[in-house]
Amino acid sequence: MDFNGPSTTVMGTEEVDSYYNIWDSLLLAYDQWVALPISGQRPSARYKHAAAVAQEKLYVTGGSRNGRYLSDIQVLDLRTLTWSMVKPHPDPNLDLKGDSNSQEILPASASHSLVKWGNKLLVVAGHSKEPSDTVTVRSIDIETHRCCVEKTSGEVPVARGGQSVTLVGSRLIMFGGEGISRKLLNDLHILDLETMRWDIVQTTQTPPAPRFDHTTAIHAERYLLIFGGGSHSTCFSDLHVLDLETMEWSQPQIQGEEVTARAGHAGATIDENWYIVGGGDNKSGASETLALNMPKLIWSVVTSIKGRDPLASEGVSLCSAEINGEKLLVAFGGYNGNYNNEVFVLKPKPRDSSKPKLFQSPAAAAAAASVKAAYVLTTMTTNKPYVMNADDVTSREIITGTSPQDFTSDINAITTEKKTVESALTEIRLDNSRLKGDLDEMNNTHAELSKELHSVQAQLADERSRCLKLEVQITELRKSLESLQTVEHELQVLQVQKSASEQDMELAAEEQGQRSGGVWKWIAG
Template sequence: MGTDSSDWHLALNYDQWVALSVSGPRPPARYKHAASLVDEKLYITGGSRNGRYLSDVQVFDLRNLAWSTLKLNMEPKADKTTDGSSLEVLPASSGHRMIKWKNKLLLLGGHSKDNFDSLKVRFIDLESYHCGVMETSGKVPVARGGQSVTLVGSKIIMFGGEDSQRRLLNDVHVLDLETMIWCALETVQTPPVPRFDHIAAVHAERYLLIFGGCSHSIFFNDLHVLDLQTMDWTQPQIQGDLVTARAGHAGIAIDENWYIVGGGDNRSGAPETLVLNMSKLALTVLTSVKGRDPLASEGLSVSSASLDGEKLLVAFGGYNGKYNNEVFVMRPKPRDSLHPKIFESAAAAAAAASVTAAYALTKSGKLDFIKTEESNFKVVQNDGSQQDFSLEINAIREENKVLESSLAEVRAENSSLKGKIEETSSTYTELSKELHSVQGQLVAERSRCSKLEAQITELQRMLESLQSIEEEVQVLRRQKSALEHDMEPDAAVQRQSSGGVWRWIAG
């Protein structure tokens, strides 16, 4: 796309990716970098290329479509790694995450050549370009990369990742940005299996959604939801299009729609751009690109921008057999905004709507609430008339009873399943031990068989040698027999001659 106008975005078609024509030099191609869009500027930090970690900070201006390199003012190196060496303030790293908080960019985690035990939170001040490490306290998480980081109000929610020893994680930690105190969340029900390179979003400031990612050998296309009020994990069914498993994809939420781009499974990239309606949990394929397109890459980033009131998706980087440094934009078509319905029934929603309406009228000063009996709830208007909300309240109570009963049944079933899982796990552990024992015996038997085979081979060689010696002995015996046969006449003549001599001597 080539244009010199600052309102180039107005010519974009809806729901189609377009590569921007960039003026001036581009930054080095990369993947697994971190990205954040602030005031019409896309900030890119770090990443990886050809097995080498990067530490630069690049800025792309969406108005003039030009890149620039951000020069930072570094704090002194005050922290230490596990081997006692100084810790870099902004080390070359990949698999880290970056979010905007007030006038700062916060960088969390990531893999680098530095070895340290706890996760570091670094910052870039967007006014002074000062860079440093933020001091945190509380239950600080173990260092990791490939985790998800989501901002909810003044708190960061972090899930999963892979630590420096390549151990996979599925823990949930929260950082309060007002106090810089970490805490670990204790969740219930079955969490997602440990993973990294997944994506996360928060819906209605209550539900944390986790999609995709991978272990060291398995790629996922599952969706998990954590209710941040009850701390319950669930795995709801996704409606709509089926999608392939993927990791290294990117996601950004706009209102109730979660846009998911790229990713792959180490064999091929995911060409679809997906949109998940987080209220309906309905997934659709928005558009697709060709298999080798930069948007079908692992480790790319996607951010949300607003130009002149128009929402844009901005994608950068990634790897799909080659490293990319192109900038792509999409103008998503405005979609209907719905009320959260993830765990709401129609009856409860209707009843709640009635009570909410009554409460709104009361706040306006036009109504007064009175409570008559426990089962009655009426509103007295200024003209003296009353409106009875008892039916709505009773409906909510009955709905609540049904939900509590259902919840008790589900918890009982989950408890039973947990017991079966523990029993199966115990059986599996015993079988694993037995298998290891049998495998050890098998190795010993194989070693003994190898030694016996070597002895048999040696004996066969000796037997072949004995047969050869036996044949030589037979030949020698035949030669001896023939020689003895040839010597018999000479022996007879000698005996006759000797007899004559003795007779002469005797005579």
Template sequence: MEWSQPEVQGDLVTPRAGHAGVTIGENWYIVGGGDNKNGCPETLVLNMSKLAWSALTSVKERDPLASEGLSVCSALINGERHLVAFGGYNGKYNNEVFVMRLKPSDASRPKIFQSPAAAAAAASVTAAYALAKSEKLDFSSLNLSSNGVGNNPSELDLAFEIDALKEEKKELELSLTEVRAENSRLTEKVDEVNGTHAELSKELHSVQGQLAAERSRCFKLEAQIAELQKILESLQSIENEVQLLRRQKSALEQEIERSAAQRQGSGGVWRWIAG
């Protein structure tokens, strides 16, 4: 025998611990739980035949039902099935009993639950807002004991709430200080990057100027090369004319030599006749 992990469908369920569960028929009901920071306010049901999660209901985050370590059971009351929950801890220990009547067919409504990080951020914002409002309250009308806390349970709860909000305010102020420090560091980095960008821009303009000067020199060299090519073409025609003149000169010299030879031949005949 070994464990397997089937594919589960339905609503997204946030990780939790300390929750309570009870099975009724083919449904597994999950109540409460948390992650040591925030309670899970959803009451979930897993249809084990379809392996599909759905949410039955949801309470406030500080509700006793959103506690860790609570107990839950099922009971048949007046012929109807009920869930009964008791106890739990969510910053304080609870001793309330809660009952929920189950309908014959609970229609599941799709719901996307927040991740723990998003839930923590939302809780922090809510706490800061509540603290800002609580600081405006007038607590002079409360009947406090010598220890500074009244004997009324509601006053005790209010004092606990105020202390918790003050702690959360301190944490938020610390986070704000860290964010401001990080913002200052990022500002310095941005200034440094801007300075580097300015220097690189100057170098780029300098290189662009040098490139323009080199381009002008290239244009001048191309013009000189074109002129030299024209000169070379004219030199070729001059060389052709020189060769033609040389051939004419050679032909003329040959003609002169033949004429001289003919004169010498005619003079010898006359001398032979005279002798």
């Protein structure tokens, strides 16, 4: 059925018992994905949609399928495991020219973000057929289903899709994405939800490379973590941290499992653990579900699935929810050669949530380091344990959250890390030596090729000089030939003239003989 207005569902005793029995039967094991037995009609399969959980319901908006953007709002009731569709109403204060078509109220879009804020769902940015020049923020009232465009001010960011949007207190922090004309971005903007004002943030140190389809999480309401994503040519496996108090970027050392590069994945946090599912590297889908212990920055693999499993998809969504007292991960949709519309849940096994050690202020870190240094120095010089007074112990415990017995393990850890670093340094030196040899060989080859090139160039210059001489000789011969032809022509003319002259002389002689012939004949006679 459609949700067209406020409603309150009252579950009977039998329905409540059935509800709990379903979830109890589903959640028997930790760290295993389970497909929900959905009843009734499912929404169309899709990817690059957005999802959020509110009031034990999973809300899914938009997405893409077969190159077409979607504009629907689908709702999965996690109590009854049934889907329904919401038809948003226009805000009565908006002028939609009398047309309440939901596509105008909430345009078809993909690669947008969905954030729960109070009793509203905020739809931020995304790609659509009729994009605007700047980022648009729309709100959907969870109770009344009224939808409107929120008026924002300040330095409104350029339009984009594939960005990350993270809620921190009453602020939305937006990073990166793919802008107009497929331009990749790594800018940082903050929207104050109390004033609806955008501000661009100036940061220090090296920010992450421009990217889209990454994911983010917030730790201790202070540290913004960014993982993975892609550019137009590659995918990333890096982790960056932004301190929201100092606005300083860092790329801390990570421990634990080595993670593969991926983009189009999804993330959700439960307690101090950040869970990552799906995504891929342009070759195959990521089959591992990852968990990052945020205080210690340690990666671990929660579970692995088959490569063609719907969860090894790009454009999948992941939310955290609490059902029947259990904290769960809820995944929906995605594309891995096929569009998916299944819903999976996973009950994470409780993990270590000890006090933060990597995320501490510089002053606290320096103080802790000085205490440890004093201990190590005293132990090394006197072979006796460093004895602290009450003030020292209190100061140390406040700063580091450790007891005196922790120093031995800390020293062992530092020693082990030192050996690891020295081993890595030796390997780097060997690599440098090998690379130097390769470079020398390349330089020698380059020198030989340069000599050969110079020789060929000299030969080519000689040939060019010879060609020029031949061309000069040919020109002179042509001129001589033309002169010879002229002389030959004149000779022919003279020969003709001579022949004509000789003929004239013969005719004259004959005429003379004829005139004197009678006299001779008479003498002869």
